[in-house]
Amino acid sequence: MPSIAKPKQEVGLPVHVVAERPTGAGGHAPVISIRDLKIHCATCSMRELCLPSGLNAAEMGQVDAMIGKRTKLKKGDALYRAGEPFAALFAIRLGSLKTTVLAEDGREQVSGYHMPGDLVGLDGISTDRHGCQAVALEDTEVCALPFSRIEELARDVPGLQHNLHLFMSREISRDHGVMLSLGSMRAEERLALFLLNLAERYRRRGYSSTEYVLRMTREEIGSYLGLKLETVSRLFSRFQGEGLIQIQGRAVKLLDPIALKQLVSQRGQ
Amino acid sequence: MPSIAKPKQEVGLPVHVVAERPTGAGGHAPVISIRDLKIHCATCSMRELCLPSGLNAAEMGQVDAMIGKRTKLKKGDALYRAGEPFAALFAIRLGSLKTTVLAEDGREQVSGYHMPGDLVGLDGISTDRHGCQAVALEDTEVCALPFSRIEELARDVPGLQHNLHLFMSREISRDHGVMLSLGSMRAEERLALFLLNLAERYRRRGYSSTEYVLRMTREEIGSYLGLKLETVSRLFSRFQGEGLIQIQGRAVKLLDPIALKQLVSQRGQ
DNA sequence: CGACTAGTTGAGGCCAGTCAATGTTGGTGG
DNA sequence: CCACCAACATTGACTGGCCTCAACTAGTCG
Numbered sequence: 315m316p317s318i319a320k321p322k323q324e325v326g327l328p329v330h331v332v333a334e335r336p337t338g339a340g341g342h343a344p345v346i347s348i349r350d351l352k353i354h355c356a357t358c359s360m361r362e363l364c365l366p367s368g369l370n371a372a373e374m375g376q377v378d379a380m381i382g383k384r385t386k387l388k389k390g391d392a393l394y395r396a397g398e399p400f401a402a403l404f405a406i407r408l409g410s411l412k413t414t415v416l417a418e419d420g421r422e423q424v425s426g427y428h429m430p431g432d433l434v435g436l437d438g439i440s441t442d443r444h445g446c447q448a449v450a451l452e453d454t455e456v457c458a459l460p461f462s463r464i465e466e467l468a469r470d471v472p473g474l475q476h477n478l479h480l481f482m483s484r485e486i487s488r489d490h491g492v493m494l495s496l497g498s499m500r501a502e503e504r505l506a507l508f509l510l511n512l513a514e515r516y517r518r519r520g521y522s523s524t525e526y527v528l529r530m531t532r533e534e535i536g537s538y539l540g541l542k543l544e545t546v547s548r549l550f551s552r553f554q555g556e557g558l559i560q561i562q563g564r565a566v567k568l569l570d571p572i573a574l575k576q577l578v579s580q581r582g583q
Numbered sequence: 584m585p586s587i588a589k590p591k592q593e594v595g596l597p598v599h600v601v602a603e604r605p606t607g608a609g610g611h612a613p614v615i616s617i618r619d620l621k622i623h624c625a626t627c628s629m630r631e632l633c634l635p636s637g638l639n640a641a642e643m644g645q646v647d648a649m650i651g652k653r654t655k656l657k658k659g660d661a662l663y664r665a666g667e668p669f670a671a672l673f674a675i676r677l678g679s680l681k682t683t684v685l686a687e688d689g690r691e692q693v694s695g696y697h698m699p700g701d702l703v704g705l706d707g708i709s710t711d712r713h714g715c716q717a718v719a720l721e722d723t724e725v726c727a728l729p730f731s732r733i734e735e736l737a738r739d740v741p742g743l744q745h746n747l748h749l750f751m752s753r754e755i756s757r758d759h760g761v762m763l764s765l766g767s768m769r770a771e772e773r774l775a776l777f778l779l780n781l782a783e784r785y786r787r788r789g790y791s792s793t794e795y796v797l798r799m800t801r802e803e804i805g806s807y808l809g810l811k812l813e814t815v816s817r818l819f820s821r822f823q824g825e826g827l828i829q830i831q832g833r834a835v836k837l838l839d840p841i842a843l844k845q846l847v848s849q850r851g852q
Numbered sequence: 853c854g855a856c857t858a859g860t861t862g863a864g865g866c867c868a869g870t871c872a873a874t875g876t877t878g879g880t881g882g
Numbered sequence: 883c884c885a886c887c888a889a890c891a892t893t894g895a896c897t898g899g900c901c902t903c904a905a906c907t908a909g910t911c912g
Contacts, residue, residue: 439751
């Protein structure tokens with residue numbers, strides 16, 4: 315049977331994760347419920363990966379108090395669009411997003427895929443406008459962090475200040491990796507690296523690192539990797555034929571991660 | 584000869600920094616002189632583009648006091664190498680640098696070109712090690728800014744804090760632009776964009792935006808743009824043949840910037 | 853002067869793009 | 883339940899842009 319299946323783990327304290335499900339906002343019966351309690355940094359399963367990581371309870375409370383609003387997005391909804399005034403960063407609580415940059419002539423390219431614990435919007439700081447657009451790849455929840463308040467709070471809480479710098483620096487490093495991939499790797503190397511990177515990110519969040527479900531289309535993968543969707547599709551088929559992966563639709567299983575890794579760094583020097 | 588080779592400056596207040604110039608001008612008579620006065624943020628010609636931009640005199644003095652040492656690099660010298668412990672950011676006072684990322688397998692790619700007023704080393708924050716290496720493209724002077732002290736000072740000086748965020752965010756935006764270029768533009772578009780970007784950066788520094796000298800080889804340009812040196816060379820020749828530019832060795836003159844701009848965004852949508 | 857590095861130019865090959873046909877999947881409504 | 887449709891994906895045949903390999907020139911330095 316297919317069943318390469320969906321990762322349904324929770325990370326950290328698995329309290330009750332009610333309605334993890336895509337079904338839109340809390341249907342009828344607006345109970346206060348456990349769900350509302352959950353919506354605080356202190357109980358968020360992503361707290362160790364997110365901005366308040368490493369802060370003590372009091373500090374985390376301050377971050378919590380700063381949070382503007384928690385927004386739910388349905389698949390396809392834009393969190394922000396390029397050119398909109400920048401006011402806040404967004405921490406992802408649940409789901410996933412893609413960010414896309416667009417050139418003046420309308421060309422558009424995926425610049426990143428983001429999952430729970432990630433922070434998006436960092437490129438908007440420098441121009442006071444969002445430099446790219448962020449779109450939900452599935453039903454997604456984010457916390458808005460008004461940037462001016464982050465800066466204020468960061469002055470009082472060195473740990474928060476440093477975390478912010480870590481996140482920004484990490485984004486820069488990540489982008490450099492993508493540039494390396496786009497500029498000097500062949501299609502198969504880029505795709506293998508992409509699969510491995512996703513695996514690592516799932517692993518860090520407590521999910522399987524060998525079995526996961528892609529949240530994006532072949533075209534979106536291609537856009538991110540500087541390839542056409544046909545090329546991505548062909549490569550998936552080839553990887554499968556070579557026994558490196560098993561892929562059925564968007565469900566991927568990495569059968570031989572080591573070989574994939576070798577593939578990436580095959581033409582070293 | 585003088586051999587400005589190794590960084591032999593003192594920390595803190597710059598006492599005598601002799602031999603500002605390559606020509607042995609400073610030779611005899613180690614005068615305190617006007618030249619020493621110049622080596623302060625307040626009198627640095629890059630201050631409006633650099634980290635202390637917009638700060639008042641007192642604040643700028645604090646930044647100035649924080650500066651670790653001012654280092655001189657000869658062409659080809661490495662300011663830092665990938666993997667070295669990260670301790671400071673570097674502000675470029677004079678000259679230019681390239682930064683290169685390298686893959687595990689030894690592949691190397693230019694990730695950026697940096698000129699006076701730029702800040703390099705931002706990607707090292709997240710891992711406490713430099714993620715790339717920075718090499719001088721010509722004789723170059725930089726100011727070392729110990730990062731822990733930047734963070735301290737940023738807590739007291741909101742303007743500095745915000746500037747730091749601006750720089751990091753700008754780096755992210757810049758990288759996104761490069762990713763867009765690498766991922767979805769043709770060779771000629773990338774090169775035209777590269778020439779225009781350089782022009783803009785020279786302009787902002789008060790230099791001609793239509794006539795400048797490249798500091799890097801064809802191979803380095805190619806590395807940055809994901810192209811081979813032969814392709815870069817051929818394109819330069821073609822651009823010249825088409826009357827877009829005039830190029831002799833590394834001296835470039837943009838004859839028709841508008842046409843270049845159109846070239847970049849030719850296949851819109 | 854010879855050795856070396858940087859740059860130019862040509863010929864041919866290959867990887868990924870393009871165009872096109874077909875298959876698969878998931879959601880909707882009868 | 884099935885028919886239907888649109889979006890997504892696969893696969894093949896062909897093309898072309900950039901890479902590779904190679905020869906040659908120009909400038910620099912010891």
